Amino acid sequence: MNFNIKKINLFLLKNRHVWPLLYAFIYVPWFLYLENKYDSLENVTVIHSMFDDMIPFCEIFIIPYMIWFLYIPLIFVLIYFSSNKEFYRLCAYEFIGMTIALFICTVFPNGHDLRVDINCRDNIFMTLLSFIYKNDTSTNVLPSIHVFATLAAHTCLISSARISVRPYIKPISAITAGFICVSTVVLKQHSIIDSLCGAFLAFILYYFVFKVMFKNVEFKTITHDKHQVLFWLNKKNKR
Secondary structure, three states, rough: HHHHHHHHHHHHHHHHHHHHHHHHHHHHHHHHHHHHHHHOOOOOOOOHHHHHHOOOOOHHHHHHHHHHHHHHHHHHHHHHOOOHHHHHHHHHHHHHHHHHHHHHHHHHOOOOOOOOOOOOOOOOHHHHHHHHHHHHHOOOOOHHHHHHHHHHHHHHHHHOOOOOOOOOOOHHHHHHHHHHHHHHHHHOOHHHHHHHHHHHHHHHHHHHHHHHHHOOOOOOOOOOHHOOOOHHOOOOOOO
């Protein structure tokens, strides 16, 4: 019994840096609240541009769109086991951006009217898209969290000291991220405006997270038993 308790304590000690994932208890209820409150285009600002009408619909892009649900968790797992500090940076990047996105949707309810008739074609891709359409409303779309989270995760992945040394990581991640971002507009899940705003948010937050919050943090591969919960306690000035 004592042996098991020691093993559990050791496991918890080595994995203390998982605590930022508690943000899910903030994000999920907030997101669901907005989805339930604004489940139609009534009382929301419709996002639409002439460029949206020029972008062709292609249901095959449901594949990269759904890969997103594996791509993001996979990067979290890879960085989690790579470096505690890099994991904190990833969480800060993603969760600050998601909070900003939800705040914008709260004070500026929005949606789009771009979705196609899912009965226009009959194939497996349309069946999958129908599932997405039914479970994800066309509201709360600006900025695109799908695009933001993808670019933030890709940036943190290729910035990882341990992971980025593998030459195949960067091109595979870049191609995957590119197809995911394109899928948001080709599937008519987002206006091009939503996607560009998501990309802009990722660009702005990159400088805040990488160049301000973690500017003086020395990143290197470290073992979990050297963990420090508050990253700023281990800041080192490189000058």
